[in-house]
Amino acid sequence: MNPPPISNPTVALAAWRSRIHTILTNVLAWTGICAAGALASYNDHVRAGAPESYLNYFERWWVFHVPMMIFSAGLSLALTRWPALFDSKRRATLIYAGLLLLFLPGEWLFVAAVSLHNKGGGVTLHSAWQALLGMSKFDGFTEFAWMTGTFLTMVAMGNWRRAKARELAWQRSQTDNLNLRLALEQQRMLSLRAQLEPHFIFNALNAISALVRTGDKSVALTGISRLSDLLRYALSASLRDTVTIAEELQFVRDYLALQALRYGERLQIHIEGDDDVVQGGDCPPLLLQPLIENALRHDLDCHGGSSDIRLSFARSGKDVLINVSNPVSRHASPNPGMGLGLHNTRLRLKLSSAAASLHTELRADRFLVEIRMPLTVAD
Structure with missing residues (x-):
């Protein structure tokens, strides 16, 4: 029985670094979105005459969007690991529908629990469920829009990267083919020259032989x-x-x-x-x-x-x-x-x-x- 293949530590380390880079990139992107949203909320409250500290707005925005950070990071990792998973529109639609049924209720429940905690109430499963039932349609639709927009954006970016990779691979293959053809043509030219020189020498020597005779x-x-x-x-x-x-x-x-x-x-x-x-x-x-x-x-x-x-x-x-x-x-x-x-x-x-x-x-x-x-x- 053959032993299992030993993974290359360098390759494994590079893979982990790539995953960590993907996660951090998504967290930083959402942190930027939260910073901009918190600034808008802060300015609205300043105009209304009831401002709070900007950091309070930023903290609420950031915590509210932790599920979206997890969602986008997980989706990015899936697109990197299984890029062909989203090539088919039918398959992408089914994945979206599954995530909608599994992720969106959990996100709503998380937002309701955080809102309950910010109001000073005790957070239990029952109280979070009651807060979820009392969530406004606008807040529910906002979370749905965030999830849908994130899904479409990440899939579009993943497919774009895959298309670029295919284009680069095609260009590399064309370059390799051209280089191979050039090498073959050069070898053919050298072969023809190798035939031509003895041919010329042979006929020239025949001419000299005729003179000697x-x-x-x-x-x-x-x-x-x-x-x-x-x-x-x-x-x-x-x-x-x-x-x-x-x-x-x-x-x-x-x-x-x-x-x-x-x-x-x-x-x-x-x-x-x-x-x-x-x-x-x-x-x-x-x-x-x-x-x-x-x-x-x-x-x-x-x-x-x-x-x-x-x-x-x-x-x-x-x-x-x-x-x-x-x-x-x-x-x-x-x-x-x-x-x-x-x-x-x-x-x-x-x-x-x-x-x-x-x-x-x-x-x-x-x-x-x-x-x-x-x-x-x-x-």
Whole structure:
């Protein structure tokens, strides 16, 4: 048989402190009400010419309202302990009716006994009952109004606190969900970068290998030097969330210079629309090079002629359009490569901005890749 769980002393002490704070808060609130009521009574008697000490009025008010202090404190504790108890209007009405039948007669009897004591009479159960029967309808209704108002106020405040707690809990859950989604997106971005770097290195080394096979050592050494510069940028840029389009264009030009060592005069590429505004925009790092590499694979690697690769930029409202196109020969042997370029680019665009997109299509005899993304200027 398992032993009963041991309560945490710290938690238990905090619970008791909370209960005591609730009771004291209700007593102080009613003390303030009694002070204001006693002052009103004192001023009325001053105008009538028969004043007493203000403390006498305050004492009577305070003693008369001791049952209401107990009632409001008990109701506050119940709302704290069982907040869902008053969520239903039907349940709240039944509780109110039960309290009306149990508490209100006792309060009337207490007020009658105190009134009898203040008049100097002996207080017995019989005399208190007789005083209760002789209580005016106005005094009886006043106590009923105090109880009803207290009940409605306490329930309204309890339900308001419960609604605020639910709202705060919902906000916390939304914040936690957003933080979790952000962490997942960051992990996905890191995963894509981890795939992209080996992919770029693999293809760049293939280009150097092709130069080495030609037997031209000086060209191969130049290619290795250019590859070193490219890898330095690729590794540093992959650690950043964004780079400028100008930086990406320079990286593309360096990459094309490396490829020109391999393809020579066959490599022909046209870049247009890269004005200062476009170049000042930011974009995910290593965005353009995979598109150029993809165009080379499906153009120069498929035939022995010259290339006709086009890279263009255009502004469209608050967006920038980037188009990369290359001729497609139906009879050329495909060179699929690793197949990661377009796939990773599309995913990385979506991670960088929900408004970004990548679209591919075969238009006439050209393969077109179109990127649309917000044109934002890096700080």
